[in-house]
Amino acid sequence: MRILVIGGTGFIGQHVVAKLAARGDKVFVPTRRLRHARDLMVHPTVTIMPGDVHDESVLNSLVQGMDAVINLVGVLHSPSGQPYGPAFDAAHVKLPAAIARACATHGVKRLVHVSALGASANGSSQYSRSKAAGEAAIAEVAAQTPELCTTIFRPSVVFGPGDKFMNMFAGLAKWFFVLPLAGSKARLQPVYVEDVAQAIVNCLDQKGTCGQTYDLAGPEVYTLGELVALAAKYSGHPRPVVDLPMGIGRMQAWFFECLPGEPLMSRDNLDSLQTDNVSDHPMDPILGVVATPLEAVAPRYLKSY
Incomplete structure (x- = not known):
């Protein structure tokens, strides 16, 4: 298959x-910064393509001739x-809508879109509301294009070597x-x-996944404090975790937002925590993946600290 992976240089994308x-x-794999794609160049069947996918003319040229498109872009x-x-x-609403339109225009039969667990038009955070809007935009195009087979995934917090979640807290500790x-x-x-990536790849061969939305979550539920x-x-630095009142936490997050670079925590991240990020159907059997426990993986890549 000829597959366009948008967001392929990111954390999940490299595994996919x-x-x-x-x-x-x-x-x-399109990218605006070729240096971000260095690790992908070792694969002989991977082509790195300079281009800004937020430019619809560029996006249309990229999509043309593909058998499938996978969208992994998220901020x-x-x-x-x-x-x-x-x-x-821009990332969660306009881009998915443009990708779906390009697929419909150029006769691409398969579109896989990665959203987020807890996506809701009435969600507690801007993040969750925008993810829901992106899903709705794809559904609108798919309703008008019966030949376009779409699958949406909603992963929970994703962990693994190079993640920005467990690694961040290990570094702070x-x-x-x-x-x-x-x-x-x-x-x-x-x-x-790895489970998220495998589910995405497996669904390409499963016609039964067309028009479906799947939660992707691990086998265990934890509190944020436990994680x-x-x-x-x-990481080799066990530390006590002290629960802060949300008001103080928002002040702390505001301070992080004022610092240069990407903040460790934002006020919108805290808004997301007002809703539990768990699933009653964490990994559908049709995806052919058995969820891996955190304890089987995290100790290996966090020991570097």
Whole structure:
């Protein structure tokens, strides 16, 4: 198959691209920054394509001639807005809509889109509301294009080597003797990045996944505080986790937002924690994946701390 992987240089994307290449697919990965695609160049069937997918003319040229398109683009932070900020709007709403339209225009039969567990038009955070809007935009195009087979995935927090979740807290534990944390009682069901990637690849061969939305979550539910404590423990720096009142947590997040670079935590991230990120149907059997426990993987890649 000729498969365009948008967001293929990201955390999940690199695992998806590797699995597609391993089975012999011809994979095309667009990027605005070629240095981000260095690790993908080792795969002989992968082609790196310079281009800005947010430019619809570029996007249409990329999509043309593909058998399938996989969209993995996502951002965690955005300036505030209603119902969601501009960065969320661009990455989670406008881009998926443009991808779906391009697929419909050029006769691409298969579109796989990665959203997020807890996506809801009435969600507590801008992030969750924008993810829901992106799903709705794809559904609108699919309703008008019966030949377009779409599958949407909603992963929980994704862990694995190179993640920005467990690694972040392991890094903090190296420098701080106590880890103050707002929202520590929020419940999460983290899922292994290899399982997410395998589910995405497997669905391409499963006609029964057309028009479906699947949750992707791990086998265990943890509180955020428990996950932070595990990250500290596995890194070799066990630390007590102190629950902060949400008001103080928001002040802390606002401070992080004022610092240069990507914030460790934003106020919208805290808003997301107001809703438990868990699933009653964490891994549908049709996807052919058995969820991997956190404890089987995290100690290996966090020990470097």
